[in-house]
Amino acid sequence: MYRTHNCGELSQKDIGKEVILSGWIKRIRNFGSLFFIDIRDYFGITQLIIYKKSVKKNLLLSKESIIRVKGKVVERLSKNYNLPTGEIEIYVSHIDLLNSSLSPPFTIEDKTDGNEEIRMIYRYLDIRRDPIKNNLIIRHNLTLETRNFLSKNKFLEIETPLLINYTPEGARSFVVPSRIYTNKFYALAQSPQLFKQLLMIGGIDRYFQIVKCFRDEDSRSDRQIEFTQIDCEMSFVEVHDILTFFENFIKHIFKKIKNIQLDSFPCISYYDAIKMYGTDSPDIRFGMSFVELNDLTKKENINFLKNQELVIGIKIRKCIYEKIDCFLKKIENKNFFWIKYLYDQTFLFSNQNFLNEEVIKIFIKYFKAVPGDFLFFSYGKKIKTREELGKIRLRIAEFLNLKNPKIFKPLWITDLPLLEWDEESKKYKSVHHPFTSPKEEDIYLLKKDPKNIRSKSYDLIINGIEIGSGSIRIHNKNIQNIIFKYLGLSKKEIESRFGFFIKAFEYGVPPHGGIAFGLDRLVNLLEGNKNIKNFIAFPKNNYGKDLMINAPSFLEKEKLKELHFR
């Protein structure tokens, strides 16, 4: 028997019991004739007190070795009230070395001296550290809570195939050569998109799946080539139904996992998001939405500015202090200016021709600024101006420490454009995917102004990060064909890429829609948005390599031959 108790459960009520514990040696302190060992397992740490005479002479005890001890639970003299087991210790009568350990290549403590690379190579040692272990526990709790919540709400978890067909669409797929069918390949599914829609066509009312997805992407620090999605789909719903249901889902998760009660999620259109924040994934933990100043500059006849396509500004309250000058110097945009309203009621402002006392007072009045406030402005072409001030807004928030990782502000972005123009192929392509439904009232724009057609799509943004994305799908064959036409697909191409799916459209497709959440991102966000890799047991590095097992690697010639290569 390896243990009667684990290393995290003994307390005062157990004093006097004979116990057996097993675990890793976390710490050894030598006091001549006796020594103390902290023994650690998954559940906690327990202090052992050992007299040298009771230990075999050649027993080599070192950190991270595994021991089994027999002994009596006794009250500790100097109690440690921070540890659940801190009021007792084990007076050891017998000790076995179950396995020895070399000195680990980095410190196995909450704060480690190991860099990312060495921690990846020895990932199993990294997992012994509480921060990584706790991340895996939170991930487990999050997925279990998700499954129970969705199941209670009549969703069925259904596995869809990972070995599917290659389609030259969107992101790159990994492929898998078939040994049996010479020169043929499977592809690894990038998402269950078409399969979940087929389940709706198959009469499954509500589907979900926590599922591995694969994308052959070039290196990015916040993406993995295999990642996990919470994938959902519902029948007989409109946008409103989905937003309502999944707002409750996200609220439930935050309440259960973080004990945080989220406010109602604001819902703003893509167009408004760009207008107010210069981005389709705004961080709304801090206000600072854009104020449009074109009417003002015209009315007040402010030279130069009054002729700009767009002038926008934001006010930051009470933010004047020394270091901000240093911050301002780093902003290199030309079409940017600022006004500091000092506590002595004077102004400082950036070096622009059109700025003078009079103009400044107009702005100060318009923004109802008070001493201590700071105004930032941007002007020029609409798209660029918004984008630039959007970036500056985020940098200010960063600088002023307004991105509090303990505050969570979700919002829905809706009505994203259906199509975007692709310069390379000189064609329209889908913003989401070709099965996203347009808004009925915009269909008339197909001929005149395709890029202004809004779709029935939505993103869930939390603290500036896209956590979920989805849409109502097209269920009408005619609309589907019109969209395909505008994507420049010939009948032949449609048949070869989506033939099986189009066929299904002949047999009673229900109205349906869904959403997918990035699990890795969501759990990372919950814990302060630091590094996705810390929430994956065995992550790949930013270049798609597994440093621990050294994958990918070369194949033996025989295997290559079996797969009909060379």
Add this chain to the structure above:
Amino acid sequence: MYRTHNCGELSQKDIGKEVILSGWIKRIRNFGSLFFIDIRDYFGITQLIIYKKSVKKNLLLSKESIIRVKGKVVERLSKNYNLPTGEIEIYVSHIDLLNSSLSPPFTIEDKTDGNEEIRMIYRYLDIRRDPIKNNLIIRHNLTLETRNFLSKNKFLEIETPLLINYTPEGARSFVVPSRIYTNKFYALAQSPQLFKQLLMIGGIDRYFQIVKCFRDEDSRSDRQIEFTQIDCEMSFVEVHDILTFFENFIKHIFKKIKNIQLDSFPCISYYDAIKMYGTDSPDIRFGMSFVELNDLTKKENINFLKNQELVIGIKIRKCIYEKIDCFLKKIENKNFFWIKYLYDQTFLFSNQNFLNEEVIKIFIKYFKAVPGDFLFFSYGKKIKTREELGKIRLRIAEFLNLKNPKIFKPLWITDLPLLEWDEESKKYKSVHHPFTSPKEEDIYLLKKDPKNIRSKSYDLIINGIEIGSGSIRIHNKNIQNIIFKYLGLSKKEIESRFGFFIKAFEYGVPPHGGIAFGLDRLVNLLEGNKNIKNFIAFPKNNYGKDLMINAPSFLEKEKLKELHFR
């Protein structure tokens, strides 16, 4: 709005309500000025009554089309008490055709006229049938129950990578060419074996994962190239702990999913299973274990038989009836004979020289047979004799209808051999895998008699089907190296195949072991063990093809080039 209620929830208490329902047309019955429609969705079926005058003239209503109706819940005249909604119907005031349907290629009813191929091609229509839909629901319930049970018992679900490294071991792996690393490949994980062991080394006490696994196998009707495992591992345990825990797990699942209280699982050694049933996966729903007759034949000096290496027999109670002659004719084994004890107290027996009245009476007495009983015998070399009678035993059970799919008789088979001799490579290979622990008391056999070393392994067999398999793993570096040596691996080979894993053995490996259950098989077994494909939403056919999406398929030249082929 598509619906106020679903098609399975309205009953007498709703009479008088104005409702909206959406669903598929299951049946239309025309009565001149009015007609009845059965409308179906995921939740059930509701009867609609529609007067022709309230329907637009050009509305084409056909089976499997989707409609939305508005109407009033009224009491039905001829009630159908078999349907939850059978006491009401909807008096329809308005009907919309949401989507039309072609006539489906096979009948969408519990009993269908579609063969397997056509049902695979139109799998989304097959899923509309209750038998397939209900299978998916049971699978969902089983996985949810599994997750909650294991989580309550301190198991963490942890995802392990699917894109791993190729090792030329055991079954064939699929490989995935890397685009970024020229000529390098990932492999698709056949199971999380090494990763779950690394999690134990990483201090995770109890792990599980319901996980997709991939094996590039040749066609077999009960296997899929992608399949799902309930994969589990525990630290600081011995065989006994694992069998006890997972016996409770399986009992819990049967109770929750099938409301069946299973008896205690017998636990017999591999050696005894072969001896008693001629197989390592015995079906013990019916008795008929082998009786060894060598002592008897020697004592009674029965010529010919007394010189055989093995003589075994089984008795079947009260099984004599007409058709059994036809069954007996089909048994073509030479070393097989039988005795029929007729109700008139006479005997019939197979045509063998050594059988006569005297010998027959010896067997009848030894087996305590009574009129109506049947005795079957096999003799010859040990291994073959057991194997042959084992097969006949199963065929008799089949013939006599003793394989009751509603009875479940699990048992544990333990102490499987560690090594088996591979004629092809002229080497010993692992029966389970090279990390399976031998029994300490057998290690001395390594030099003398390796194939008789028993391992700390176990299979869970239910009704003759292997549902789970696992072992205690080696945690001692020295034993691991000895095993490697006996598998004929050089130091170089060990390093290149298992280098990262062997490295982990230097850093405090806890004693650990685990088990994996085949989810597809388990859910199939629960429902009577018919066809695994009926429990997978989108299965591949027996040759690894997805008939619906037509995978695998040829790749475009550009894609091949990108992957550095040709």
